[in-house]
Amino acid sequence: MNKLIATLAAVFATAVLAITVHATEKASDAAKLVSAVMPALVQVQYHLQFDKADAPAGGLGNERCPGCGKYHGDALKKYLDEERPVETAGFLIAPDRVVTVDPLIHPRFIKSITVKYRDASSEAAVAGLSPERKAAVLTLSKPLSGAVPLKFGDKTADDLSVIYYGREGGKWVAQIHPFPKNATVPDSGEPYRLMMIRGVVVNADGVPVGVVQGSRLPLDNSWQGSPMDWKLVSSDNLAAQLSKLESVSRAGLVRVSLGFRSPKGGSDASQAYRYRRGMMDDDDEDGSTQRNVLGLLLPGNKVLVLANFKARVTARLERITVHPAEGDPVEATFDASLKNFGAFVATLEKPLPGEMKMSAADLLALREKLLLRADVSVQGETRTDYFQTARIATCKVGPREHLYPELDEPEAEDAFLFTTDHELLALPVAAREQISGGQSQSYSYSQAQIELTPSVLLTAAVAGLPDTADASNAPMSEEDENRLAWLGVELQPLNRELARANGVADQTRDGETGALVTFVHPDSPAAKAGVEAGCVLLRLQVPGQALPVEVQIEEDYMRAQAFPWDRLDEVSEVYFERIPTPWPAVENEFVRALTDLGFGTRYTAEFFVDGKLVTKDFEVVAGPPHFDAASRYKSESVGVTVRDLTYDVRRYLQRKTDEPGVVISKVETGSKASVAGIKPYELITDVNDQPVHNVKDFERLTAAGGELKLSVKRMAKGRIVTVNVGGN
């Protein structure tokens, strides 16, 4: 027994010894491998600064990982917060030359560049950028004492290692990594090797053979050699290129001012109500009537206006004015909104020079190659432009399987990407959202996703008009603007209890979607299709659209109480405009979604009737006029605005279509009407004993002036009001 233990111990001890010896051997190997390189490893520090109000942004420190595809590192502002420079490794290739990764930071954010070797340091400046590799070459203002430039040996494929220089555990270290053996063979194009680390590549003897700065290398050894031999675009040359880019982008990328008709004024209450229910978005929250956006001059006197407007905003569009870099503004007329992109096309009334040239270059082949970038945005009538270089980090599959380029900088929402030939390669465009109904989706406050979109996709979409257009997203007359689609049903949103009681918990995520049909309007599409009150409307399916349109309506808590008709007389006239309508608004999330599908769109509605799923086919049709869109007439002399009795109001007031009446939608404070005790939402049925069937009647009968006798109704109560409006 003891013997056995002793034997085992001896074997174990031998094994440990062997390992140690091996490790010692490796350590000496390692020292040998890095010894030639160590004196050339330097630290490059970029001292950052704010530019105007902008925090520094850029690629370095926030790079896209070639391994996982995600962004690693911190945003540049964090370095400013922590009062330290953003840093990377550099390799001394001549006494005053350092090669390093292209930082991809706009010079406006760089206060200074320092290169350090141990205790020595020197100011540095960018001498040039490599067009092919993601590298920059810096010149030092003075040599670094003790540092020795790399001396490159012959090209070889044998037994290579990569020496990485960077922080590990907070301390600068050199690491030796085996040179990767992987290869990537695409369907088309050259095979390449994916590099997970950057650094100096050395041969088995520790002699440098090349420097790796990008994440891809050719499989052969053509990439090897001294960076001193690399082709370089000098800083002066770059400045000239960017200056050319400026003139190209200023000419081809123009400010477009858009004039809108004022949105229809609702009562304060209904505005607040719409806002609360999330039916206002950034596009129309202030009902803005003037907006400035960017437009792209295209061949054929076309301009592509980069504005992702919802249909109800475009509906109010009245005027498109293009402001060229030089010369007078030119008007343009609306052609069509693109279906898949947040942009529309307009035709210039007269040609403008500077039409943008689009590049159809292969995005994949351009990865990490030197490109140009213009960051252009408009703030009102002011335009901001910044120009710099850029590189595509990678490409991803985006909407409809197209390839979309990605930069190292994730937040670059204004970036227009150009080739070094000054052709537009990609531009920031919002992807058009699908109409999916419900407040949690398309009616949320979230901004549309801006994608850096290849310009070829947009040229194809423009060329493909009208097939690529969204016909429902177009300017409309004021009368059509408030037209809403209808199915002809009144809906009550489900909740958990209702969903379970109606047996649709599984169909509606336990009552989160779906609505009870509480009423079917006679002669409506729903009535004609045989829909009956009591069933549950689950969702709509639109051919060609991936997402179903969920029926998601928010409970209207404003209407949880009966309208206080009997207390209307107690309301001071200054609050009249705040009284919500007694009848519910026709427009709700469902009606909005249906309208946004566009009139004429065919869809299938899914109902749950008597325990069974029933589908019915419909076409989006415009509903009859409703209260918010009713014809109206404002009588200045009487001091009221009256509207036609629309179907929704008639239903609430139980007035048949042949019964006369107009509804009072507004009473001016201090007016004759207000003094005479006329209140909002009362009816006027007769003027001077003549029945009033619509606002035209009212206008005609009150035109005479003098003493007017109005028959006023409030629910079951009535009275006769005389007002003397003079002018008889």
Add this chain to the structure above:
Amino acid sequence: MATVHTPLLRILLATCLFVASILPPLTPRAAAQDADAALAHLDFRQVVKEAKEKVFPTVVFIKVVREDMQRGEKKAQEVAGSGVIISADGEVLSNWHVVDKAIEVRCMLQDGRAFPAKVLGSDKDVDVALLKLELPTNSPPLAFATLGDSTKLTEGDFVMAMGAPFGLARSVSIGIISCTKRYLPTASEYSIWLQTDASISPGNSGGPLVNTRGEVIGLNTRGTASFFGGDNGFAVPIEVAQEVSGQIRKYGKSDWSWTGLQLQPLKDFNRNVYFPENEGVLVAETDPDSPARRAGIEAGDRLVKLNGQPFNGLTQEDLPDLRRDLGLLPKDQPAKIELVRKGETRIVELIPRAKGKVEGDTLDCPRWDFTVRAINQFDNPNLYFQRNEGVFVYGIKVPGNAASTGLAMQDILLKIDGQDVKTLDDVKSIHAEAVANVKSKHRIVLTVLRNGELRQIVLDFSREHQKD
């Protein structure tokens, strides 16, 4: 006061000029010396003393246990008011709102004797009730008040209010008649009011307003003041109280006739609405399914004579009298009405009907935790407009099963679990069955009409909220 939920209600409240019950200061009036000077020719102290001595023994302090369902369950509550004895055998006049829904009435006389009382009848429209003290057999006759003539009053006449403000029995306050003909919108169906600045507070209700001769000329009913203070008390003229108590004695209830005429004065300063004519009264509208509509009377007609007598409503103050005339028409007998329509005089026959109840009955639905009330044309005209029969949600208990479902007051109940509901009895039987079977089924679907919109509400009544 109802809890304020919506901004609209808040606006309504903020703009209310009147509030229902106002608390005037309880400081005693230092009026005696000033009054002495002003009334040098009278010994005013003597006047007050005599009147007080005459009326005080007839004033009763009333304590009532009433049962209310406004909070979604049957809740008993004690309230207090005043009254005045008008007969030796113990008839007491008071207000409808003092004894409304009473299940127990106790009265205390000035000498401290206390008796239970029975409500013989009451009338909501004029806010008058007639009670009978339940005296022991062979009780000696009681002192009772002399009733005066309120039509002889003029503004400035001294009056005294007697009763139990805030339960402070045997109180008297003095003041003058501020207005003999006060019209209060929404509270002047059949009578105008006597307005006085004698302090009237909650608890005065039902007590007598007394003239300097010690005669009862009104029943103190409302203490109403503006936000900015000031004493504005309102009393029902004694003639109106007599009229109604007469009806109650005769029929066991007030018994108005109903025509369905909505009247409008010819001259309305408030609304600046003037019609050139000086005779008659305008028909503002006729109620649906009413005798007036059946008689062919139309909105805009000017009624000029009722049964040959002039029928003039120049201002709104004239309207209560006209409505009282209509309310006193013999039922089911044609009344002759002369009216002018577009310059043409016509005579129509109108056959009034009994007005009947002016409030729907109420039913308590324990465990469901809400109460329902029958829709009444007069009490709930806006619900009646939507549905002229049926029941609505009157009160919701909080916390309770109904409250957590989103059921709302004024929801008209159409169906319970698919069964049509039209009467309280319908609700009663469905409720009884549902509660009896709660162990096997504790969820029902209510179909309600709210603001004209149909809604379904699932009521889960498995939880017992009444648990102590």
